Amino acid sequence: MLNQTFNQSRLPIYNALKNYSLDGTTSFHVPGHKQGKGNPELEKLLGADCLKIDLTCMEDLDNICNPVSVIKEAQDLAAQLYGADNAYFLVNGTTYGIQAMIMSVCEPGDKIIIPRNAHKSAIGGIILSGAEPIYIEPEIDDFLGIAMGVTPETVAKALKKHPEAKAVFLINPTYYGIASELQTIVNLAHAFGKPVLVDEAHGAHLKFDSRLPVSAMEAGADLSASSTHKLGGSLTQSSMLLHQGDLVNPQKVKAVLNLTQTTSPSYILLASLDIARKQLAEKGEKLISEIYDLSLWAREELNKIDGLYVMGEEVLQQPGCYAFDPTKIVVNVKALGLSGFEVEKILRKKYQIQVELSDLFNVLSLVSLGDDRQSLTKLINAFREIANERKVKNVFKYFIPLPEIPEMVISPRAAFYAEVKTIPLNESEGEISAESIMAYPPGIPILCPGERITREIIDYVNILRKENAELQGTEDPEVKEIKVLCKDIAYVEKTDIANSSSHIQAI
Ligand SMILES: Cc1ncc(COP(=O)(O)O)c(C=O)c1O
Known part of the structure; x- marks a missing residue:
């Protein structure tokens, strides 16, 4: 079956759904809205076509707990696209993928080397698995007030001090787009016989433009959890867990996924993963390189505005910043005498622009598949007006560093x-x-x-x-x-x- 499936123009899940919804079958199964008939208001909101394919596991549609037909084929196509040995579709976000990665390699009491700036889902994975974190400190940029990547030296030191650790966990890239020296760290961890697990929530697009940081699978990582829904074009909550190599047993990964995975996955989400994978396979390089170029242009325009600084290539000279993703536009607004939170609110209320996040000093806007010059011009003009209205520049509102990483007393x-x-x-x-x-x-x-x-x-x-x-x-x-x-x-x-x-x- 594998050989015929490596045709990236195929849409196994989507086609199975279409066939089922068109062949006149009368449904006596869940979901109980019976393909929309049982909830007209919902049908009106989402559209009849959408509710017709709101189905769940059955023979025609495969079963996510033990995929053998259309889900298996779709997952194999995704694995091939990302250069993995195995792909697992997730309908509970990357959170669930991260928890599964940790639980696949750690039993209660096992140690895992992990940057302290990991997302809350990783801390959840540590609590669920009973693993004991060996926190490593990311490098901090004091001016931007954000945590960056970790250096190979920091990881090497942790590996030497804790040779019993079961795995190394990394973030590629961080929310702000900073990538550690992934390839070197993977080689290092592998030299110690340790698998590398990567939180790639913000990296579903990385492999489609060689100017972007290297993706986890390309760097040889063993597992990576990727939010296809964030930057790969699928629906919210749909993600992928990717696996390669012999250091992590894929059967164990599957068993762990089946511990907490729903037995009623949304096929709308699964189909969206299938369709996003096809789009990335067929047009990913063109689409992502357009976005990359658009981001470079927007950064240049934003950097011309007095009082703003856009984090750029200069950070690459710092330890822990090996590569960065320019599609994540971090605008430092410190010199406006406003906090990032205040600028976010002004953008929302006065300009009808919602950014991804803000912190005390920065505002982060993500440029992704649906963006164009028009949407970015709106953003640039709004930033320009906000900056121009601040008559006094360089009067900082806050001068506080990120708090020191506190002492971990118990797990x-x-x-x-x-x-x-x-x-x-x-x-x-x-x-x-x-x-x-x-x-x-x-x-x-x-x-x-x-x-x-x-x-x-x-x-x-x-x-x-x-x-x-x-x-x-x-x-x-x-x-x-x-x-x-x-x-x-x-x-x-x-x-x-x-x-x-x-x-x-x-x-
Ligand atoms: C770095 C990082 N990891 C993991 C996650 C969790 O991803 P999801 O929202 O797909 O569960 C997020 C979500 O924002 C994130 O920023």
Whole structure:
């Protein structure tokens, strides 16, 4: 079957859905809206054609838990496109792919080397698997106030110090588009016999233009989780997990996926992965290179505006920044005397522009498949007007660095399941957190479960709150209260660490 399937113009899932919905079959199966008839308002909203293909697993359509026909063929086509041995379609986002990667290589108590600026889904994977993170520190750009990549030296040091670690986890590229020296790190990890797992949530487009950072599969990584929905053109929530090589057992990956994967996947999402893969295979190089060129032009125009600085190639001279993706346009607005959050709000309210995210100093706009000169001109003009209206330039609103990475006292899983009490965040200095805190987006925890809360973190979170950033992670939706460990439990855990050299340590 494989040989006939390597025809990238085929659409196995989409065609199976079309055949089923056109052949006059009367349905006595779920979903209960019976292809739209049972919910006219929903049908009106989404369209009759869409609801006709809102089906789930059955013989004609294969089964995601054990694909043998159309899903298998579509996954094989995706694997071939990305240069992987196996591809797994995901309908619960890359979050689920990241959790599956970690659970495929780590059992409870196993160590994993992971940058501390990993997305919350990776911390979730660590809690679920019971793995113990060996956090490595990413390089920090103090001017931009953002975490960059990790250096091969940092990874090498962690591998030497923790030869028992089961895997190395990397982000390629970061939300802000920064890529570490992936190929070198993969070679290094492989020399230690360790698989490399890559969060490629922001990298579904990388392999289609050689000017972009190298993709995980091209660099020889063992697993990568890729948000096709973010930059590959499929529907929200649809992603892919890619696998290659012998260091990770694909049967284990499949078994792990089947632990938490829905048994009723949306075929609308699956078909969108199929169609996105076909588009990328047939036109990816042309489309992505157009977007790349468009981004270069937009960056140049934005950089001409007094008071703005667009992060560009100059960051490549810094450690931890081996390559960068110019389609992620990071505009530093520090010199306008405004925070990134404020500029995001002005763009939204006054100019009807919604960017991807902002932080204290920057605004991130993503350029992707649907963009053109017109959409980018609107963005550039809005930034120009905002900057021109700021008469006084170079009066910075904030001068605060990112808080230092806090001490990890016990593992995230131990903290998550520990006995806890809830206290005001402002009074939590010195306590051990049982929760995460993050601004969303980007969803990178400022504090993780198991870490000691510092005054610096509390102050930083308070500034984010003042700036109306979307804060998340605690049970308290306002993040004014936090769950911390009851003292005696923390003490017992600490004693354990002191007695056991193999326990959790940050390097
Ligand atoms: C770096 C990173 N990893 C993982 C994810 C999770 O991806 P998804 O939203 O597809 O679950 C995100 C989402 O924003 C992300 O930014």
